[in-house]
Amino acid sequence: MSTIKNHVQLIGNVGQEPSITNLENGKKVARFSLATNEYYKNDKGEKVQNTEWHSIVAWGKTAEIIEKYAGKGKEIGVSGKLKSRSYEDNEGVKRYVTEVEANEILLLGVKNGNTSAE
Numbered sequence: 296m297s298t299i300k301n302h303v304q305l306i307g308n309v310g311q312e313p314s315i316t317n318l319e320n321g322k323k324v325a326r327f328s329l330a331t332n333e334y335y336k337n338d339k340g341e342k343v344q345n346t347e348w349h350s351i352v353a354w355g356k357t358a359e360i361i362e363k364y365a366g367k368g369k370e371i372g373v374s375g376k377l378k379s380r381s382y383e384d385n386e387g388v389k390r391y392v393t394e395v396e397a398n399e400i401l402l403l404g405v406k407n408g409n410t411s412a413e
Contacts, residue, residue, distance in 0.1 A: 325358035372401030
């Protein structure tokens with residue numbers, strides 16, 4: 296049960312080209328936004344779409360897979376955990392961020408090859 300205490304699974308579309316950073320130690324980090332859509336009918340019976348945006352960060356091999364295969368608009372599945380951090384912006388204001396730290400990516404809609412990566 297300890298593996299589901301802080302566990303997030305999302306399926307959505309990559310919002311923009313992932314930002315890839317090569318660190319001094321040779322590892323990579325990928326950052327991107329993921330849009331998830333929810334559909335429901337309002338009181339008038341009309342179909343309504345609600346889009347949520349999630350900040351995703353991935354390290355190492357997972358970042359390399361994102362760099363190669365997860366471009367803007369691609370539908371992917373992300374499995375990971377929530378991480379919170381704070382930083383000071385250019386004006387000295389403390390900002391707080393909550394991100395999904397991805398440890399597994401599922402490439403959806405791929406016809407050939409392996410569609411999951413860890």
